[in-house]
Amino acid sequence: MVEYALRGHNQPLAVSTYAGLPDRVRELLPSAEDLSRIADGVLNTPQTTD
Numbered sequence: 299m300v301e302y303a304l305r306g307h308n309q310p311l312a313v314s315t316y317a318g319l320p321d322r323v324r325e326l327l328p329s330a331e332d333l334s335r336i337a338d339g340v341l342n343t344p345q346t347t348d
Contacts, residue, residue, distance in 0.1 A: 316324045328336070 316327055319327075
């Protein structure tokens with residue numbers, strides 16, 4: 299299990315493999331492409347101030 303907090307973290311983060319997890323769990327996790335798309339969307343969305 300990996301837990302993380304990324305607020306204010308500007309360095310690259312990587313998980314190299316989901317090795318050791320059962321197949322049924324591994325297939326529920328996002329792919330590298332999914333994570334890249336999500337991160338890109340978050341990092342390139344203008345911040346709003348309230």
